[in-house]
Amino acid sequence: MYKAGLFSLILHAIASPSKSNNVFEAFRKYIREKSNVTEEDLVQIEAVCQYKKLRKRQYLLQEGDVWKYNAFIVKGCLRTYTVDDKGNEHILNFATENWWTGDRESLQTGNPSAYNIDALEDAEIILITKTNFDQLCNDIPAFNDMVNAILQRSFIASQSRIHTFLSLSAEEKYQAFLQKYPQLVMRVPQGMIASYLGVTPETLSRVRKQSSKGHRPS
Amino acid sequence: MYKAGLFSLILHAIASPSKSNNVFEAFRKYIREKSNVTEEDLVQIEAVCQYKKLRKRQYLLQEGDVWKYNAFIVKGCLRTYTVDDKGNEHILNFATENWWTGDRESLQTGNPSAYNIDALEDAEIILITKTNFDQLCNDIPAFNDMVNAILQRSFIASQSRIHTFLSLSAEEKYQAFLQKYPQLVMRVPQGMIASYLGVTPETLSRVRKQSSKGHRPS
DNA sequence: CGATTCTTTGAAAACAGTCAATCTGTGTGG
């Protein structure tokens, strides 16, 4: 882990004299691509951004806490999950670079969150408090539009995932996952993918064995 | 079926000289409750509303068609579903009075829809074309806010449903459904609830039998 | 290297799906 830390330190030193400038640049790039905000707007947006580093396994949000931010992932991979009575984890989603994460429900209602969010890898994120975020949405129509477009896409993706639960077997769900998130397969432990798909790690292991047979019959 | 038609004809004659005024009144009430639009705004909104009746089993949207509206349900119950290779139906959602329905994905992308939407009962709905709807969102901030709040709630509900698939057994899913949508249990054939829960009608029937034993042990 | 975590494998049990038959209620036509 300190190996990675050293590496990124060097990178930062090369790329930019200031670590956080470098980080915000990724965020700026994202916003410019996704919306029509002006450079002035960007200044206003950055003014309310908080930068945060997470180490692998560190919580961003813990069940029972109230979530008060919107979180943009600059680097790393996070998961949102619950733990049931038997201690089984159920992963609601993964989030990597250029995704947003958080608990919309807790943010909206102010109730304690039912979810945990933690880092699967060392991560760097940008946090904006709800208050500031709402302000940005009010002040900058283009920002508001972007936010709604993201929500819209999230909803559509969510519906599509529900459909996989309704209609696909364990194997088919895994194949669909491979298609949709090939990058994640490399980054995320298999057992967590199983949890995301709603099957046990053992089942996913067997499913993989089966389908590798099928694809290479010799 | 013509019995119901006659009945509602009489009701309309009593309640209002104009059938569609009566219908729009329900819509107006909804909008007033959910947003801060002015009465002027309401006039603008109603100006682009289309009224439509659906008979039981009639399609609102058929797989392969492009969806171009937002649909508000004044009366009746609709379902969104797909049919797989084996002819099995998979119900993504039900929608009743004061809900919106449609296919956001097709609406957004302009691609043919993967879903079917049809009426489980005779229904009355209000349609607003995407173009007009977007215009309303632009012209009336309060309307835009309402729409986003609805989307937000839909997303949260959607996440919650995903969680049920990840963590609950057939019986638990059914119990959760009873809790969340007691009205629907009365209105929707049991086999369709099974389809919504992602189990077969036979399994749901057995699950019900089991849990009725459990609750009344004598 | 040693410890931990993750994955694989096996055997048995629980769970849900399939297919086919029967039962129930509803509405239709004779």
Added chain:
DNA sequence: CCACACAGATTGACTGTTTTCAAAGAATCG
């Protein structure tokens, strides 16, 4: 009004998939 057809629900026997529990085998990290 009755007999019938039809759709939906239930039941039974069987099959297949997935889970569970336990153990052994990789892989990873400090």
